[in-house]
Amino acid sequence: MKLNGVFIEDTFAEAFGMKAARIVVTARDATWARHAGQAATGFATSVIACGCEAGIERELDAGETPDGRPGVALLFFAVSTKELAKQIERRVGQCILTCPGTAAFAGLEAGEPLPMGKALRYFGDGFQIAKVIGGRRYWRVPVMDGEFLCEETTPMVKAVGGGNLIFVAASAAAALAAAERAVAALRRVPGVIAPFPGGVVRSGSKVGSKYKALPASTNDAWCPTLRGRPASALAEGENCVLETVIDGLTADAVADAMAAGLRAACEVDGLRRVTAGNYGGKLGQFHFKLREILERAPCY
Amino acid sequence: MLLRLTLRQPPPGRISLAGIVPDRLATMSTAEIERLPLRWGRETPALGEFFSVAGTPGPHLVFEGMDARFCDAARGMAAGECEIEGEAGDFVAAELAGGRVTVRGSVGAFAASGMRGGELHVSGDAGERLGAALPWLAAGMQGGRVIVDGNAGARCGDKLRRGEILIGGDAGDFCAARMVAGTIAVAGRAGAHAGYGMRRGTLLLFGAGVALSPTFVETAFVSEVYLRLLRRHWRASLGEGAFAARANEAAEWCGRRWLGDLASDGRGEIIVLT
Numbered sequence: 229m230k231l232n233g234v235f236i237e238d239t240f241a242e243a244f245g246m247k248a249a250r251i252v253v254t255a256r257d258a259t260w261a262r263h264a265g266q267a268a269t270g271f272a273t274s275v276i277a278c279g280c281e282a283g284i285e286r287e288l289d290a291g292e293t294p295d296g297r298p299g300v301a302l303l304f305f306a307v308s309t310k311e312l313a314k315q316i317e318r319r320v321g322q323c324i325l326t327c328p329g330t331a332a333f334a335g336l337e338a339g340e341p342l343p344m345g346k347a348l349r350y351f352g353d354g355f356q357i358a359k360v361i362g363g364r365r366y367w368r369v370p371v372m373d374g375e376f377l378c379e380e381t382t383p384m385v386k387a388v389g390g391g392n393l394i395f396v397a398a399s400a401a402a403a404l405a406a407a408e409r410a411v412a413a414l415r416r417v418p419g420v421i422a423p424f425p426g427g428v429v430r431s432g433s434k435v436g437s438k439y440k441a442l443p444a445s446t447n448d449a450w451c452p453t454l455r456g457r458p459a460s461a462l463a464e465g466e467n468c469v470l471e472t473v474i475d476g477l478t479a480d481a482v483a484d485a486m487a488a489g490l491r492a493a494c495e496v497d498g499l500r501r502v503t504a505g506n507y508g509g510k511l512g513q514f515h516f517k518l519r520e521i522l523e524r525a526p527c528y
Numbered sequence: 529m530l531l532r533l534t535l536r537q538p539p540p541g542r543i544s545l546a547g548i549v550p551d552r553l554a555t556m557s558t559a560e561i562e563r564l565p566l567r568w569g570r571e572t573p574a575l576g577e578f579f580s581v582a583g584t585p586g587p588h589l590v591f592e593g594m595d596a597r598f599c600d601a602a603r604g605m606a607a608g609e610c611e612i613e614g615e616a617g618d619f620v621a622a623e624l625a626g627g628r629v630t631v632r633g634s635v636g637a638f639a640a641s642g643m644r645g646g647e648l649h650v651s652g653d654a655g656e657r658l659g660a661a662l663p664w665l666a667a668g669m670q671g672g673r674v675i676v677d678g679n680a681g682a683r684c685g686d687k688l689r690r691g692e693i694l695i696g697g698d699a700g701d702f703c704a705a706r707m708v709a710g711t712i713a714v715a716g717r718a719g720a721h722a723g724y725g726m727r728r729g730t731l732l733l734f735g736a737g738v739a740l741s742p743t744f745v746e747t748a749f750v751s752e753v754y755l756r757l758l759r760r761h762w763r764a765s766l767g768e769g770a771f772a773a774r775a776n777e778a779a780e781w782c783g784r785r786w787l788g789d790l791a792s793d794g795r796g797e798i799i800v801l802t
Binding site: 254294295296297331355357358359360361362366368373374375377 | 728757
């Protein structure tokens with residue numbers, strides 16, 4: 229199957245069940261909300277070594293936030309409830325509590341509650357104040373610029389992590405252009421993030437390594453400098469491969485994002501084919517078949 | 529389904545309406561409701577002696593032509609809606625656990641005392657000790673919301689533990705005294721000794737400045753996010769009324785903040801908005 233002359237492989241992206249939470253961070257202006265969001269979602273590209281995968285889902289206008297100030301919606305994904313709770317406590321505590329003028333709110337309406345202000349309130353050393361407003365409990369923690377207001381808990385939901393698209397191109401410029409277009413398109417879909425830098429990853433990995441200590445290592449089949457070896461997946465003229473990884477609150481959100489990214493990427497000259505990463509279908513419970521997701525109606 | 533209890537004759541004395549709540553009456557017939565005993569000292573006159581009963585028992589109960597000598601109206605109600613047309617006596621909506629009570633008139637003392645949930649809306653004035661604790665209890669109101677369009681008497685919110693009391697007019701002396709937590713807002717003036725012995729909680733005053741005890745210390749006014757949340761919540765959830773009108777008057781809330789009562793736990797706050 230071809231889309232705009234780009235070959236779409238008959239394969240699927242294999243994704244996994246994860247636990248996720250959305251946190252809304254507001255500040256006096258969009259710049260400081262962005263600072264807090266970027267810090268809180270920093271070093272959160274992969275659960276392999278970061279503890280969680282996180283990103284800024286989107287920026288929020290003043291009219292969309294609980295306190296009527298500009299903000300950002302952040303999504304956090306982890307492999308377990310315990311790890312997600314730990315990451316949220318650390319990241320909100322170290323990156324949002326510390327950022328001037330910010331406040332943190334739960335961004336999902338329902339789900340298993342994870343502690344947020346409930347844990348961070350102790351920073352107030354006894355001077356913290358609990359307030360219940362409209363049935364939701366908040367903590368007001370005194371800090372040097374006034375108060376840090378933080379909702380007591382944030383709901384956690386089951387989610388999907390590891391949706392992906394792999395772009396195989398004739399040149400590095402074409403691969404990057406395709407990946408950039410894909411990321412720009414998929415980020416318009418609500419409820420998803422692309423957690424790698426700029427949404428793009430160049431170091432796709434395979435499970436295991438010749439070195440016992442490593443759980444993952446370079447995906448040598450897709451490395452152009454190893455093209456020509458028997459195990460290489462690359463053909464003549466395929467000189468650069470980039471990937472985008474997508475985590476979403478629901479399987480539908482991931483599928484919509486993959487479809488949007490795939491369609492956008494295929495408009496780039498020099499893109500030879502698009503494929504997806506999987507482990508033979510035995511590890512992940514979600515399979516996103518590339519040719520099937522293209523049948524979805526474009527939603528964004 | 530609406531059940532209407534209309535006053536036939538004024539009560540001879542102070543009569544308790546404890547137990548006359550929609551969730552209890554919903555399962556009874558009209559005849560059974562008329563036979564329900566009321567408490568008047570040692571006597572137990574039937575409800576039918578004072579009220580005519582009409583309509584269908586269900587989640588909605590209306591008292592028409594109430595008299596202030598009836599006390600305990602809607603006391604302990606857990607669900608449904610109770611409307612009271614006229615004056616109501618003491619302990620209206622005391623120990624309320626859920627549902628909504630509307631009084632188109634004034635209420636006596638100890639209204640909403642021990643309230644745990646639901647909402648009480650009084651279009652007239654409230655007597656003393658609105659939402660306050662009984663003398664032998666550690667906590668007064670423990671949840672829910674009380675809105676009074678008129679004035680509230682002395683010791684409003686005494687030992688308030690949780691919930692909101694919103695006063696559209698003035699509050700008497702010792703407003704928010706010995707408050708443990710929760711929120712009290714007064715659109716008019718508060719009387720003397722506001723916040724006396726306050727441990728925690730918030731007293732918001734929209735009226736002119738109040739003479740505070742020296743055991744309150746002024747702090748910086750930097751509770752912007754909290755006040756924004758409160759304001760948006762009130763805008764969304766309060767209908768019309770004196771308090772809502774005053775709260776929504778100013779485009780932005782700004783003012784001064786005091787911390788106290790330092791003679792007690794000292795973690796309460798009084799915010800005077802201008």
